[in-house]
Each structure stands twice: as C-alpha cells, then as structure tokens.
Amino acid sequence: KRNMRFADYRTSQIGEETISHNLSAFDLPRAAFGCGGRMGLLIYPIVGYFTRDREKQKILAVGCRTEDDIYWLRAYRFRDTYGFDLFSYSRNILLGDIHKTTFPDHTYDVILLGWVLSYSKDPEAIIKECKRILKPGGLLGIGIEHNPLQDTEGVGLVRANVLNSTGDLIKLLDTVMEHKVIFEYDHYHPSERGSVVITKVLS
Secondary structure, X not given: OOOOEEOOOOOOOEOOOHHHHHHHHHHOOOOOOOHHHHHHHHHHHHHHHOOOOHHHOEEEEEOOOOOHHHHHHHHOOOOEEEEEEOEEOOOOEEEOEOOEOOOOOOOEEEEEXXXXXXXXXXXXXXXXXXXXXXXXXXXXXXXXXXXXXXXXXXXXXXXXXXXXXXHHHHHHHHHHOOEEEXXXXXXXXXXXXXXXXXXXXXX
C-alpha cells in the first residue's frame, strides 16, 4: 500500500464508490489478490482462440487492481500483457481512466474489461474508447457480476449502471459498433455469478 499511485482523472463517469470499494480489498489479508478465479471466464476463451502467435498479441487488462490477471496471461505466453487501472502499486499496471485514454488508435489486439464496466455511469463511452484503441479485428472481452434478483433488490451500492447479463452487454455493443460475438456465457453458480461476452470488432 505504501507504493500505491493514483491516476490523474477528473470525470463524473466513474461511480462514487469505485475507488473506496476497490481499495478496501487491500485492508484485508490477501483479499486484494486471488480475485483472478473469475477471470478464467475471460482468459480461457482467449487462450483457446489464440492457439498460435500468442507472443505477438498486445493485451490490456482493465481494472485488474493486482497483477493476478497479468501473470496468468503471461504464463500462457501472452508476453505483451499489461494492466490498466485508476490506481496501482505495480509497474505492470498503467494508470488512467478507460473512459478516455491517451493510447494511440489501434494499439491493442485484445482488451479485457474484467468486472469493471459495472463501476461506470457511462459504459457506452468505455466501449467506444475500447473500439478506438483496438486494432481492426481485435477482441473485446467483458465480464460483469450477474445478480438474478436485481429486478427486485435493485442495483447494489457500488454498481453505477443496470447491466446484468450477456444480453445487456450485447445490446450495448450493438449500439456502438459492428461486431461478432465469439463467446457468450452466463455463469450462475451461487457463490460466483458472472456474465461474460467476448466479441470481435468488425468496424
């Protein structure tokens, strides 16, 4: 925690509880680490998709908080993998706000939004920015928590939008770009529920 750095961001697009909620994980022993289990829902399809030339793929893992996802992908020979978040202690995690970045157009082959889109008041802006910085034919992977009781319970305090299923994610993607879904999965295990979409950007 002594090495924590914060991005210089000034935006109303980020949910008010986003930073405090994610920083609180560092107050508990080991809680900030080991969250990578659910990221398998995004990482394993990427591993299966790129059976060759993994070393050539440039990957950005957004909202990773720790290095779990980065090292997991590098272990599968995706050497050019870095994180991107609003805060970090690591040189492997770049600082910034995914709503608007300074990356040049067509920088990445793959962008993974792992359980980060729910913190945005403007998820469409994130998708537009990802489209801009993805290479033609690049892959965009999105994971969000799914709450089957959201219609009756409402949206949780830390969530900033109502996205709650693969159907919701695909509708959002359809409004921003032409794409082709290559993987879609609603995971409804009682202890860990998630909705995941991986799509190929066509235009």
